[in-house]
Amino acid sequence: MRKYRMDPETGKATFAIVQAEDEISSLGMVIGASWAGARAMTSTSGPGISLMSEFAGLAYYAEIPAVIFDIQRVGPSTGLPTRTAQGDVLCAALNSHGDTRHVVLLPASAEECFDMSVAAFDLSERLQTPVFVLSDLDLGMNNWMSKPFTYPDKPFDRGKVLDEEKLKAIEAWGRYKDVDGDGVPWRSLPGTGMPAYFTRGSGHNAMAQYSEKPDDYVKNVDRLARKFDTARTLVPAPVVQRDEKASIGIIAYGSSHWAVEESRDQLREEGELATSYLRLRGYPFTPELDDFIRRHDRIYVVEQNRDAQMLSLLRMDTDPTQMARLRSVLHYNGLPIDARSITDSILAQEKVG
Amino acid sequence: MSTDAPAPVKKTNRLNLDVTSYRGSKTTLCAGCGHNAISERIIDAFFEMGVDPKRVIKLSGIGCSSKSPAYFLNPSHGFNSVHGRMPSVATGAMLANQSLLAIGVSGDGDSGAIGIGQFVHSMRRNLPLIYIIEDNGCYGLTKGQFSPTADLGSKAKNGVVNDLPPIDMCALAVELGASFVARSFSGDKKQLLSILKAAIAHRGTSMIDVISPCVTFNDHEGSTKSYAYVKDHEEPLSEISFVPYFEDISVDYEPGAATQVKMHDGSHLTLRKIAEDYNPSDKITAMRLMHESLRRGEFATGVIYIEPDKDDFLTTLNLVPEPLAFLSQSRVRPSKAVLDQLMDSLT
Numbered sequence: 001m002r003k004y005r006m007d008p009e010t011g012k013a014t015f016a017i018v019q020a021e022d023e024i025s026s027l028g029m030v031i032g033a034s035w036a037g038a039r040a041m042t043s044t045s046g047p048g049i050s051l052m053s054e055f056a057g058l059a060y061y062a063e064i065p066a067v068i069f070d071i072q073r074v075g076p077s078t079g080l081p082t083r084t085a086q087g088d089v090l091c092a093a094l095n096s097h098g099d100t101r102h103v104v105l106l107p108a109s110a111e112e113c114f115d116m117s118v119a120a121f122d123l124s125e126r127l128q129t130p131v132f133v134l135s136d137l138d139l140g141m142n143n144w145m146s147k148p149f150t151y152p153d154k155p156f157d158r159g160k161v162l163d164e165e166k167l168k169a170i171e172a173w174g175r176y177k178d179v180d181g182d183g184v185p186w187r188s189l190p191g192t193g194m195p196a197y198f199t200r201g202s203g204h205n206a207m208a209q210y211s212e213k214p215d216d217y218v219k220n221v222d223r224l225a226r227k228f229d230t231a232r233t234l235v236p237a238p239v240v241q242r243d244e245k246a247s248i249g250i251i252a253y254g255s256s257h258w259a260v261e262e263s264r265d266q267l268r269e270e271g272e273l274a275t276s277y278l279r280l281r282g283y284p285f286t287p288e289l290d291d292f293i294r295r296h297d298r299i300y301v302v303e304q305n306r307d308a309q310m311l312s313l314l315r316m317d318t319d320p321t322q323m324a325r326l327r328s329v330l331h332y333n334g335l336p337i338d339a340r341s342i343t344d345s346i347l348a349q350e351k352v353g
Numbered sequence: 354m355s356t357d358a359p360a361p362v363k364k365t366n367r368l369n370l371d372v373t374s375y376r377g378s379k380t381t382l383c384a385g386c387g388h389n390a391i392s393e394r395i396i397d398a399f400f401e402m403g404v405d406p407k408r409v410i411k412l413s414g415i416g417c418s419s420k421s422p423a424y425f426l427n428p429s430h431g432f433n434s435v436h437g438r439m440p441s442v443a444t445g446a447m448l449a450n451q452s453l454l455a456i457g458v459s460g461d462g463d464s465g466a467i468g469i470g471q472f473v474h475s476m477r478r479n480l481p482l483i484y485i486i487e488d489n490g491c492y493g494l495t496k497g498q499f500s501p502t503a504d505l506g507s508k509a510k511n512g513v514v515n516d517l518p519p520i521d522m523c524a525l526a527v528e529l530g531a532s533f534v535a536r537s538f539s540g541d542k543k544q545l546l547s548i549l550k551a552a553i554a555h556r557g558t559s560m561i562d563v564i565s566p567c568v569t570f571n572d573h574e575g576s577t578k579s580y581a582y583v584k585d586h587e588e589p590l591s592e593i594s595f596v597p598y599f600e601d602i603s604v605d606y607e608p609g610a611a612t613q614v615k616m617h618d619g620s621h622l623t624l625r626k627i628a629e630d631y632n633p634s635d636k637i638t639a640m641r642l643m644h645e646s647l648r649r650g651e652f653a654t655g656v657i658y659i660e661p662d663k664d665d666f667l668t669t670l671n672l673v674p675e676p677l678a679f680l681s682q683s684r685v686r687p688s689k690a691v692l693d694q695l696m697d698s699l700t
Contacts, residue, residue: 004687012673014684016448021474025441028434028471032445035432036410036453037678039685040445054435148696151689156682189678190410190430190446191453198423198431210423 023048027055027066034065035199037161037189039121043069045137046088047078049095056130057096058201060224063176063185065124065159067117068092069133071140074334083334084137086254089309092132093283099221103131103231104283108257110146112281113139118152119236125159127184127231136304138336139255162188167195175199175208176220183227228284235282240292246274248350249296251289253280253310255336256302262339263346271347280310285317293322300346302329304337367403367599375400377424382417387539387565388487392424394542395456395485398549399426402597409454410446414439414468417494417567418460418487437468440475443482444666450676451667454553456483462492465501465520472522476529476558478666483552484531484560486522487539489567490578497570504650508575522562523657524643527636532557532663534639535656538587539565540580544654547593547622551656554597556617557665564652583652590631590642590655591624616661624656633659 005015020026026042033040044052049070059066072088074080079087092104105120107113116133124131166186167173175197176185185206188194197208205216252260257279267273278292293299301311308328315323329345331337365371375396380389399406406428413419415436422431434442439457447455464472464486475482490503499507502522503515526534533555537545545563552559564583566572572579577586591612596602598619611625612632624633632638639658646653673680 004691005685007673007684010673013671014673014677014680016670016672016677018444018448018670020441021470024438025444025471025474028438028441029445029448031434032412032432032442032447033449033678034445035442036446036449037676038445038449040449055438058435148700149692151692152686156686188430191408191450191676193407196407196428196430198433200433201435202433 023051024055027052027059027068030066030068031055031059031064034124036191039065039067039125039156041067041069041121043071045071045073045081046075046091049088049091053096056102057098057100059130060096060100060102061098061201062199063128063187064199065128066130067120067124067133068130069135072134072136074332080334082137084255084304084336085332085334086134086136086256086304087306087309087332088134089303089305090312092134093313095130095132101228101284103127103129103235105131105133105236106253106281106283107133107135107139108254108279108281110139110144111149114149116236116281122154122157123231123234126157126234127227128159128187129227129231134254136255142336160184160186162186162194163192174206176204176223177206178223178226182230183223183225184230232284232286235284235286237286238281238288238292239279240288241277242295243274243276246276247297248273248346249276249278249292249299250302250346251278251280251292251299251310252302254304256304259337259339259342260302263342266339266343267346270343271350273346273350283313285314289314290318290322293318293325297325298327298350299325300327300329300349302331302337302342304331306330306332366400368405370400370403370406372396372400374406374428375426377422377427380421380424382420382424383569385568386417387489387563387567388418388421389424390539390542391485391487391545391563391565392421394545394549395425397546398553401546402550402553403599404454404553408452409456410443412439412443412446412455412457414459414463416460416463416492417489418458418565419463421458421487422456437463437466438471439463440468440471440480440482440484444475444478444480447480447482447667448670448672449678451481451672451674452676454483455481456485458485458487460500461486461488461490461502461522462500465522469501469520473525473529476526476531476560479530479532479557479663480666481556482558483549484558486560486562487565488522488562488578489565489571490519490576491567491571493567493570497567504577507577508573510570510573519647521643521647523560524640526558526560527639527643527658530558531560531658532660532665533559533656534561534658535559536562536564536652536654538583538652538654539563540584541587541589541654544589544593547595548656550595550597551593551616551620551622554595554616554618554620554622555659555661557660557663577650586651588646588651588653589627590633590653590657591627593655594623594625596621596623614659614661622656622659633657
């Protein structure tokens with residue numbers, strides 16, 4: 001940062017890095033900075049995510065951008081702090097009490113970590129909500145071969161920030177009014193001369209006034225659900241490799257990707273099993289997923305946790321009549337997942353029928 | 354018959370704003386709550402100092418005190434955050450836009466219990482923030498349980514006696530590095546107003562602990578935070594007068610009768626001696642004072658500690674003068690050549 005982000009004329013920083021006292025505070029600072037209009041992020045692992053949950057709920061409900069990187073390690077609790085897992089999927093997607101849903105990005109490589117960092121800020125400001133980027137210890141701390149990173153081809157998307165012109169265009173602006181029908185309201189930033197509003201984690205109406213009225217509450221949280229549908233159209237789409245002959249599909253995400261690639265070769269060579277493959281890259285789920293599930297007789301969801309967390313999320317969010325097609329390949333001993341484990345598990349489950 | 358009396362001239366400040374631009378929504382706190390008086394003084398202080406309300410952010414945590422930012426400065430952006438975490442949100446906001454003026458309102462539970470960690474670290478950083486603790490020694494929103502600032506032996510409304518020693522938030526703030534520390538009483542209009550104006554002029558953390566009796570749960574015989582007790586036991590350290598930089602008034606005192614402090618923005622704070630000599634620029638004197646007044650069961654009020662030239666957190670971070678929030682993309686996204694060069698260096 002000191003090399004690339006010092007103002008050449010003044011020698012002063014165009015950034016601020018703060019070592020916070022704890023993860024509660026670090027997310028608080030990110031929320032404060034984002035609320036005042038800056039792009040801000042924090043990174044942590046599972047225990048930090050647990051500490052952040054109250055603030056994550058505030059950012060969801062008060063609609064404040066925040067980018068949170070979770071380099072997942074093995075839980076629960078301190079768990080195996082030097083080992084890898086994909087055990088924070090549910091914890092990130094549903095972080096905090098009450099009805100909360102968060103946007104989650106799932107990078108599978110070093111270059112995707114770079115690309116998704118760019119995407120996370122754009123999404124977070126566009127949607128005015130926290131975005132969790134789920135890397136893991138294998139991806140985050142081991143040495144990887146990587147393609148050179150690609151320079152972003154798009155300018156920043158700063159989202160719906162109120163200015164003079166927009167203020168005139170909107171009839172009677174309210175902080176939480178759904179002006180465009182996509183569930184995403186327009187926000188004003190302090191110090192810009194735009195109308196102020198009162199930000200709060202307590203119940204509020206479209207004008208940001210305190211409210212405990214049943215109608216106001218329902219309208220507001222329903223709009224948040226609508227906003228989550230908008231997120232569905234903006235998160236990175238899955239990467240699908242379809243084999244037209246295949247009746248078996250594999251769904252995986254994050255660092256499991258590389259072992260799945262190798263396992264598909266093994267399945268073809270050893271079991272003469274053709275497979276299609278969908279690599280998830282974000283949450284909420286996009287329509288490609290439903291389509292993929294319908295096209296295959298059996299789908300194996302490969303993940304690095306004991307409780308099939310992504311499968312659980314799929315159960316919550318996709319067509320229940322399709323659920324019988326879904327099976328799990330689970331790996332959770334703290335070591336990075338390997339192709340052999342996936343191949344053996346799929347072959348064994350296929351044999352049973 | 355009507356007379357042709359001229360309409361009264363509206364009183365405006367140096368921005369030509371009248372006091373209504375500094376008011377907030379109607380309070381929902383109890384009638385007689387000390388917090389309402391503090392909100393009134395905040396309104397007066399920002400009005401008299403001629404601060405543009407559009408430049409102010411008001412933040413809070415959770416509790417009775419934390420509701421109060423809704424009751425002053427309606428034209429300012431407000432942020433009612435989560436319990437005990439106002440300081441971190443204020444830190445982030447000030448990092449994003451250092452041209453803002455931040456006022457945080459907290460309570461003795463919000464800052465002394467759940468939020469003590471964030472209180473400690475924000476004091477340590479000397480963030481530019483007016484940090485007010487509306488201190489009533491109890492949790493007024495949940496039936497008046499003792500808070501960590503309740504005095505040893507103080508009696509609750511239900512007769513329970515507090516058996517734990519209090520945390521002195523001012524002593525903590527001085528110890529931790531806040532550069533302006535004061536204590537006042539919600540009933541002492543004149544003193545509180547002067548302290549608030551000085552806090553607006555100060556650059557760095559201004560921590561002001563305002564004893565603010567809870568009329569519903571902590572205003573009875575046996576409580577050390579009741580109106581009657583505080584009135585009897587308030588010991589002002591000095592008579593405070595504050596002259597803002599934009600007013601051309603000089604105040605003369607006999608040598609030795611007063612301490613003059615030049616504030617960061619050029620304003621002057623004059624502390625006129627009342628009983629004994631008190632030097633608010635010495636930490637050790639400040640600590641001794643607070644320990645002694647606690648032992649005597651008194652509240653020493655006034656400016657306890659001041660260090661007007663201490664670097665604040667933003668200065669320490671060496672930020673560009675413009676708000677980070679509004680820097681153009683070209684200033685915060687390094688060029689393609691930089692990325693390419695970086696990638697080449699890894700092959």
